[in-house]
Amino acid sequence: MTEPRTLYDKIWNAHVVERRDDGTCLIYIDRHLVHEVTSPQAFEGLRAAGRRVRRPDLTLAVPDHNLPTTPRRDALGNRIPIADSESAQQLAALAENAPAAGIRYIDAVAAEQGIVHVVGPEQGFTLPGTTLVCGDSHTAAHGALGALAFGIGTSEVEHVLATQTLLLKQSKTMEIRVDGALGFGVSPKDVILAIIGRIGAAGGTGYVVEYTGSTIRAMSVEGRLTVSNMAIEHGARSGLIAPDETTYAYLKGRPMAPKGADWDKALAWWRTLPTDAGARYDRVVTLDAGDIAPSLTWGTSPEDVVAITGSVPDPMSFADPAKQQAAAKSLDYMGLTPGTRMQDVSVEHIFIGSCTNSRIEDLRAAAAVARGRHVAAGIRQALVVPGSGLVKRQAETEGLDRIFIEAGFEWREPGCSMCLAMNPDKVPPGERCASTSNRNFVGRQGPGARTHLVSPAMAAAAAVTGRLTDVRDLVA
Amino acid sequence: MTPVTIVQGRAYPLGRKNVDTDVIIPAQYLKTISRFGLGRGAFETVRAEPGNVFDDPAYAGAPIILAGDNFGCGSSREHAAWALNDMGVTAVVAPSFSDIFSGNAFKNGIVTVVLAEDAVERLIEVAKAGEPITIDLESLTVTTPFQDRFAFSIDAFRRHCLMNGLDEVGLTLARDVEISGFERQMAVDRPWLGAATG
Numbered sequence: 230m231t232e233p234r235t236l237y238d239k240i241w242n243a244h245v246v247e248r249r250d251d252g253t254c255l256i257y258i259d260r261h262l263v264h265e266v267t268s269p270q271a272f273e274g275l276r277a278a279g280r281r282v283r284r285p286d287l288t289l290a291v292p293d294h295n296l297p298t299t300p301r302r303d304a305l306g307n308r309i310p311i312a313d314s315e316s317a318q319q320l321a322a323l324a325e326n327a328p329a330a331g332i333r334y335i336d337a338v339a340a341e342q343g344i345v346h347v348v349g350p351e352q353g354f355t356l357p358g359t360t361l362v363c364g365d366s367h368t369a370a371h372g373a374l375g376a377l378a379f380g381i382g383t384s385e386v387e388h389v390l391a392t393q394t395l396l397l398k399q400s401k402t403m404e405i406r407v408d409g410a411l412g413f414g415v416s417p418k419d420v421i422l423a424i425i426g427r428i429g430a431a432g433g434t435g436y437v438v439e440y441t442g443s444t445i446r447a448m449s450v451e452g453r454l455t456v457s458n459m460a461i462e463h464g465a466r467s468g469l470i471a472p473d474e475t476t477y478a479y480l481k482g483r484p485m486a487p488k489g490a491d492w493d494k495a496l497a498w499w500r501t502l503p504t505d506a507g508a509r510y511d512r513v514v515t516l517d518a519g520d521i522a523p524s525l526t527w528g529t530s531p532e533d534v535v536a537i538t539g540s541v542p543d544p545m546s547f548a549d550p551a552k553q554q555a556a557a558k559s560l561d562y563m564g565l566t567p568g569t570r571m572q573d574v575s576v577e578h579i580f581i582g583s584c585t586n587s588r589i590e591d592l593r594a595a596a597a598v599a600r601g602r603h604v605a606a607g608i609r610q611a612l613v614v615p616g617s618g619l620v621k622r623q624a625e626t627e628g629l630d631r632i633f634i635e636a637g638f639e640w641r642e643p644g645c646s647m648c649l650a651m652n653p654d655k656v657p658p659g660e661r662c663a664s665t666s667n668r669n670f671v672g673r674q675g676p677g678a679r680t681h682l683v684s685p686a687m688a689a690a691a692a693v694t695g696r697l698t699d700v701r702d703l704v705a
Numbered sequence: 706m707t708p709v710t711i712v713q714g715r716a717y718p719l720g721r722k723n724v725d726t727d728v729i730i731p732a733q734y735l736k737t738i739s740r741f742g743l744g745r746g747a748f749e750t751v752r753a754e755p756g757n758v759f760d761d762p763a764y765a766g767a768p769i770i771l772a773g774d775n776f777g778c779g780s781s782r783e784h785a786a787w788a789l790n791d792m793g794v795t796a797v798v799a800p801s802f803s804d805i806f807s808g809n810a811f812k813n814g815i816v817t818v819v820l821a822e823d824a825v826e827r828l829i830e831v832a833k834a835g836e837p838i839t840i841d842l843e844s845l846t847v848t849t850p851f852q853d854r855f856a857f858s859i860d861a862f863r864r865h866c867l868m869n870g871l872d873e874v875g876l877t878l879a880r881d882v883e884i885s886g887f888e889r890q891m892a893v894d895r896p897w898l899g900a901a902t903g
């Protein structure tokens with residue numbers, strides 16, 4: 230009998246090229262996603278050293294962060310130039326560097342273009358049991374399909390391009406188990422917000438987290454991607470969810486997924502991956518799905534989570550003096566007073582999008598709330614930004630675009646959009662946004678912008694009432 | 706990379722916890738396609754505060770930052786390390802770091818030193834008194850002119866690379882036989898993984 234092993238151990242062991250005496254391992258990387266922000270200096274480094282890309286066939290490049298989400302072609306079909314010269318320069322660098330290295334490049338006007346973390350799973354590029362990296366901290370998302378996926382910096386991007394490996398030390402493991410049925414109006418986004426609220430923004434530092442339990446098992450791949458996407462927001466570089474029939478059904482037939490005999494072989498191997506009964510994790514955290522309400526953040530750390538039925542906390546209510554200070558600072562930045570009911574807080578911006586919540590299910594959930602209603606008078610901008618061109622097309626086939634447009638939302642082209650202040654979609658200083666993205670840091674959506682992280686349904690609810698709203702009151 | 710054995714000098718007594726990479730270098734500075742010049746955007750939100758340590762002439766040009774828990778949390782942007790490099794910082798001392806940040810720092814020749822909270826507190830007092838701090842990778846100690854002496858540990862491989870200014874890509878490329886061997890075995894065991902993008 231071999232020792233019971235975790236999913237993480239199994240993937241790790243299958244990728245060790247070489248083990249050093251100090252425990253550091255040279256780990257083979259099966260899949261590498263590249264976007265325009267973290268790659269120019271990596272390609273520049275390769276060129277300077279006269280090095281080539283080792284495995285262009287395991288690498289996929291797509292622009293997302295800088296792209297404006299306004300139309301990309303004019304009425305005559307000509308490309309509309311990017312106004313911001315620095316954005317244009319980064320995008321041009323990727324369009325040049327990737328094809329020159331023989332890397333498949335999905336262009337900004339291709340139907341398949343989208344946010345890297347939406348495109349990877351959608352194309353079947355992301356597969357169970359693979360090691361997958363990208364120069365972006367939300368790469369953990371791909372763990373939803375059982376891939377060991379994590380964000381890397383530009384030096385590591387260069388290292389992977391040149392060697393297809395990384396030097397890594399094995400992490401500790403944490404199981405976060407969520408059991409039970411989700412209440413009415415409670416989504417995967419609320420589950421991950423609840424988890425972050427429970428263990429804190431640094432609670433998973435040094436761990437690879439495996440999300441388990443009946444609540445996770447019952448989720449679609451889209452929902453699992455939302456959960457795993459935010460692993461980094463509780464400090465874990467990777468989140469993992471064991472592959473199962475839901476995963477295989479999702480992957481089958483996707484353009485870059487294995488076909489025919491390869492599929493059968495892959496499937497047989499994937500089925501051996503889930504954590505063995507009796508395997509040990511270094512830490513276990515359990516949550517009861519029944520305790521999770523539609524949730525949102527009140528502060529400037531993703532751990533600042535409260536139920537929509539709750540109020541802005543008093544900084545003095547925290548035991549840790551450092552947290553008291555941080556909370557007071559957050560509230561000052563957020564323009565909130567302790568004791569204010571969250572539902573009494575009005576918002577001016579709505580953002581439905583980002584690699585956390587821009588897949589078809591997210592758009593359906595938001596559209597279900599928006600249908601037959603209208604964006605409130607006090608809302609300055611309400612954006613719906615599909616995660617990819619394929620999601621956009623699917624939504625349009627289902628008529629979701631009409632629902633949003635009739636309700637007063639803007640229906641945009643795919644990209645990172647208002648998730649971060651790198652393209653024209655920004656929240657102005659001092660204004661407040663109900664956002665389905667993953668980060669509420671100071672200045673994340675623009676200098677001085679105030680972010681409340683919410684689920685797609687909650688964002689749509691806030692849009693139609695003009696204030697933070699319990700979605701359960703609208704769709705009861 | 707420049708070899709580092711000793712980092713010595715004034716230190717910015719920043720002190721605060723959870724200094725995320727958006728604070729170290731805000732997103733609007735990420736559009737560059739080069740590694741240089743990011744120092745001008747570093748800690749912009751902190752610098753907007755009156756009396757902040759970065760604009761205090763007492764600490765100008767300090768090579769060390771003293772910070773609270775979880776330094777470098779947030780996005781994986783390596784621009785955070787480049788920004789520190791560009792402002793002349795070669796070491797950060799804190800009770801804990803985000804994994805991604807400490808990896809990026811290392812790859813850019815920046816030493817991240819983990820010390821207990823009370824040790825960092827003490828160093829902050831020393832820095833505020835205008836005295837220098839010495840980080841020695843040879844003896845693995847942080848010392849002050851007041852006879853404080855704090856031992857720290859650092860990954861042996863990282864220490865070796867930092868002290869010899871070694872480039873990681875070059876070191877790994879020298880393992881080509883092992884990597885090629887792994888790829889041949891992978892093509893047999895998991896044939897569906899090759900030619901992913903068609």
Ligand code: SF4
Nearest residue numbers: 367583584645648649
């Ligand atoms: S949507 Fe936001 S979090 Fe996701 S990759 Fe883009 S910028 Fe990063």
